[in-house]
Amino acid sequence: MSRLNRVYGRFRETLNGTILSASAQDNAAPFPQDLILHVTYHKCLTLYYKRVMQVLAAEFPFVWTDYYGQSAGFNRDAVQGSGKRIICLSDRDDVMWDQLPPYRASHFIRDPRDLIVSGYHYHLWTKETWCQASDFPWRHYVIRPFFELVEPDPANHPVDISYQAYLKSLDRERGMILEMIFRRDAFEQMGRWNYRNPSVLELRYEQVIGNEAKAFRQLFEHYRFQRRLLERGVQVAEELRLANLPKGEGKHLRNGETKQWKTELPPQVQQVFKQAHGTLLIQLGYERDLNW
Numbered sequence: 001m002s003r004l005n006r007v008y009g010r011f012r013e014t015l016n017g018t019i020l021s022a023s024a025q026d027n028a029a030p031f032p033q034d035l036i037l038h039v040t041y042h043k044c045l046t047l048y049y050k051r052v053m054q055v056l057a058a059e060f061p062f063v064w065t066d067y068y069g070q071s072a073g074f075n076r077d078a079v080q081g082s083g084k085r086i087i088c089l090s091d092r093d094d095v096m097w098d099q100l101p102p103y104r105a106s107h108f109i110r111d112p113r114d115l116i117v118s119g120y121h122y123h124l125w126t127k128e129t130w131c132q133a134s135d136f137p138w139r140h141y142v143i144r145p146f147f148e149l150v151e152p153d154p155a156n157h158p159v160d161i162s163y164q165a166y167l168k169s170l171d172r173e174r175g176m177i178l179e180m181i182f183r184r185d186a187f188e189q190m191g192r193w194n195y196r197n198p199s200v201l202e203l204r205y206e207q208v209i210g211n212e213a214k215a216f217r218q219l220f221e222h223y224r225f226q227r228r229l230l231e232r233g234v235q236v237a238e239e240l241r242l243a244n245l246p247k248g249e250g251k252h253l254r255n256g257e258t259k260q261w262k263t264e265l266p267p268q269v270q271q272v273f274k275q276a277h278g279t280l281l282i283q284l285g286y287e288r289d290l291n292w
Contacts, residue, residue: 030062030229035078036086037105039093041186042068043118044110044205046090048242052216053086055236060229062086071095078103086223093189103199104223110205111286112187112277113261113270120179123167131164144181146272150174173266180273191280206258212241 040046050066057064062084067074071092078087079099089095123131130136141147142157150170151157158166163182167175195202201222208215216237220230265273274290281287 028226028228030060030084030226031104031224033102033104033224034082034084035101035103036223037078037095037100037103038086038088038108039095039105040088040090040108041110041115041190042091043115043122044108045208046088048212048240049088049108051240052233052236053088055240056229056233057086059232064088066090075099091186091189093193097197105197105200106219106222107193107195107200107202108205108208109190109193109202109284111259111261112183112190112280112284113265113273113286114205114258115183115186116176116179116269116273117260117264119183120167120176123164123179126164132162134160134162134165136161136163136166141181144184146177146276147181149272150178150181173268176265176269177272180269180276184276187277187280191283209242209258213238 038049040049046068053064056062063086065077065085065087067077067087068090069092071089071094074087074089074092075094075096077085079096079101081087126132136158138158138161142151142154151174167178170178194200201219203215203219213234217230217234220233225233261270270292278287278290281292282289
């Protein structure tokens with residue numbers, strides 16, 4: 001059995017909000033503060049971060065919990081929870097910062113154009129229930145700006161069809177516009193995030209890919225991991241780095257490269273994105289202007 005396979009064997013996939021109990025292999029406090037927070041977005045190293053933490057939580061005395069889009073549970077755990085814990089929130093930014101106990105935190109972002117490309121491909125095949133459910137709440141999406149580019153005739157707006165099935169019915173251009181509309185909330189969250197909080201380490205997907213061990217060492221130093229946990233964490237981050245994972249259509253990691261949008265995002269979709277979220281790219285530092 002390969003070393004990578006042995007690492008995979010140390011963790012199991014969990015549902016949202018499921019807690020992995022830590023073993024008592026290391027009695028030393030894993031980090032000085034009780035609370036560590038991580039906030040990120042779907043298709044922005046969410047599974048990679050989760051896998052690293054699952055391995056570490058199985059070996060060291062802290063609890064790891066993942067709240068995907070569940071800010072109520074996240075805030076309850078952050079504010080009212082006890083003990084050494086690391087909790088993650090994806091695709092929500094309504095953190096109760098003023099009520100938190102002492103904490104360290106991290107925030108990952110990714111070029112929004114690549115989030116569209118990655119999300120589009122993923123949603124074409126994922127087995128996630130919400131994506132395959134016929135009761136998808138289309139009424140909230142058909143009224144959003146630019147949906148007329150997906151379907152101009154209200155009489156043909158999607159009803160009683162899953163997000164995945166409707167996405168598959170569209171050509172690539174309209175499908176990626178739909179994905180842009182679907183990701184609007186995440187883009188708005190990225191735009192209003194406070195990037196000047198000294199307790200929060202800001203990292204970009206583009207900084208991490210290909211430099212996982214170095215980036216996660218910086219991350220774990222920011223978390224103030226004790227030395228044994230830090231070194232083990234860097235080892236796990238290296239073993240589970242994206243270059244070691246299987247890739248391809250129909251897999252969670254289809255490509256993993258940065259700047260996929262340059263070849264994947266159709267020209268018309270690029271122009272629509274400029275209208276919808278062009279200033280966000282400038283705000284985040286991905287572009288200097290709209291001349292890209």
